[in-house]
Amino acid sequence: MKNTTEKILELTTIEQWKKAFPIMKQLRTDLEEETYLALLNEMRKDGYRLFALISGDNIVSLAGLSFRVNFYSKRHVFIYDLVTDASSRSYGYGETLLNYIHQWSKENGAEYVALESGVQRIDAHRFYEEKLSYDKWCYSFRKTL
Template sequence: MNIRELTTEAEWRRAYPVMKELRTHLEPESYLQLVQEMRGEGYRLFALEEDGEILAVTGVTIRTTLYYGKHLFIHDLVTRADRRSRGCGERLLSYVEEWGRSRGCGSVALTSGLARRDAHRFYEERMGYDRVSHVFRKIF
């Protein structure tokens, strides 16, 4: 298995079917437009591949806030459904954690939907994350 950053539109297109498993509301063109916009804000997309197939993807940014200081923020983390529970997510998340640490980040943060109990268990039990807040949203 190989982990690398995806930097071109062609690579982002290859990652779309995996990302679509998490971000079901996105169509290919809206996905590409958002990735391009987010790149301007520091968004980086990484993929775990095996034999040329993308098995998992994660999108991250480095942020600085008063609460966390300089930290890595995980926007997206998804493993292809047929490859879950085989260590792909753990390998990819560990990789980007180290990537952030090497760039001066003191912690990592992410949000996860309320219904994603398996993901919560993964973050807390496998990856050592603490549940520290609730996230609120208001749609305009």
Template sequence: MSEEVKQLTTEQEWTDAFPVMKQLRTHLDLDTYLELVRGAHEKDHYEMYAFYSDGEIVSVIGFKPMITLYYGRFIWVCDLVTDQSQRSNGYGEKLITYVHEWAKGNHYESVALSSGLQREDAHRFYEERLDYDKVSYVFKKNLSK
């Protein structure tokens, strides 16, 4: 079995990752997804990586290096998803561990993320398997209403 983590930098690679990402971001169609990834990549330094097992994308992560007064220099994980047929194989953990190492190697102090209130399995994964601390709530106001 061959396994590798690869940075996705082209529209074709982003397109190849869409079937997995769509499982997390169900509201997106391909065109909207590509437009958002392109804009985030160009304007916010959004990075996307995929975990490949035997040449197939099984997990995808998207993150942004950031600096804030609260966290200092940190990585914000925007997206992390493993193909539902491949869950519980450790792929998500391997991929986020890769990002932890990337962050350390690039002199970032921490990695942070938010997770929807309904995603209780994900919360257990972050807290119990990855030793993340629950440090805040995230609030959102929709301005289009």
């Protein structure tokens, strides 16, 4: 059931990051807490920010992002991590958090919000395209070294 007391805030302390870890682990299943904290600390040096939607006393959704600049998206926010707790899905938390990120990004000078999603995440793709009007406009590739 959706709680009526919701807030969105940037997580900036180790205690907050630890509280968020079980939710992040649902998306990044290969992470252990020690690695998560070490990578998060390093990523923050490169501008990574972690936002949480909190309902009552519980983190229910996370968005990890950073500002980037390139030729094709100009000044934009790239969302690296977006996850809603499995027990809290279908209550609109992800949409609420993304709408907040959209507004925050625009207020901070971004021209776009961009993200990538695994090819197997069909429901997520439908959510981005149909519910939030994202355009599917490219493929992303990587090579293991």
